[in-house]
Amino acid sequence: MIRVLIADDQTLVRTGFRVILEAEGDITVVAEAGTGTEAVRQAQLAEPDVVLMDIRMPELDGLGATEEILRRPDPPTVVVLTTFDQNEYVYRAVRAGAAGFLLKDAPSSRLIAAVRAATTGDSLIEPSITRRLVERFAAPAAPAGPPPELAALTDRERDVLRAMSRGLSNAEIAAELVVAETTVKTHVARILTKLSLRDRVQAVVLAYESGFVARRGR
Known part of the structure; x- marks a missing residue:
């Protein structure tokens, strides 16, 4: 069973992701967080395999939360949630150790595939966005x-x-x-x-x- 933590400051987004993911037989949402600080805490308490991390959150943004989570021994895989206008932040998150990112308006099938891929090391980023991010900010x-x-x-x-x-x-x-x-x-x-x-x-x-x-x- 793949254990997921959803970190997003919007309750409706978290609820929607939970419904989509828990409809799958091999995925369970073990915790939610509405702030970056809570995401760091839940990543330690709930021991998820995958963290879906929004970038813009109160108290501590997703980049800072990602850095804190990934500094710990045997951390979960972090997949950043973003929109098209956040490219520079996403690149910084990848450099911080995030395994990739997912657009918030991606279809549900992409969300499910990203979570599963996070446990296998396969591609987690849309090819065109991968190239755009790296070529622009590297x-x-x-x-x-x-x-x-x-x-x-x-x-x-x-x-x-x-x-x-x-x-x-x-x-x-x-x-x-x-x-x-x-x-x-x-x-x-x-x-x-x-x-x-x-x-x-x-x-x-x-x-x-x-x-x-x-x-x-x-």
Whole structure:
């Protein structure tokens, strides 16, 4: 059973998400929070697997709450809830350790898929938004030469990282490289281990910031 904490200052949003998630047989909402401070407290008390975290909340915003939650040992996965006009805050949340983000107006199927994906390490961000966020807010690429932290990757692992950086899911990468999806999952796991990263979103950020993947012009 996947245990979820919903942190949002709007009661109707929390109620709607709870109804959607608890209609699934493998998901249960173990706690709710209306402030960032309460989200931090409930993340410790309720021991959720996944936290759905709004950015704009009273007392402590979602970014600060995410940072506090992820500093603790064996933290849950944090998925940030946002709207299109909050791109810079979302990028900062990803850098703080959030596994990705979900648009508040996304269909219910996307919410369910995001929660399930949070427990497997698969993609949690819409591909087009992944690219827009990283290309807009990542630091300028390194001037020349391969980034030293990527030297340990095999050629195929580099192919997978490039595909991840385009926002492709494991299934889409498998189809493009003509390999089994389980093979892609193995490559992703090895990439994260070699680069000492928490999840694939951080790998994408590193790929752009290091210059391994070139950013498009604005």
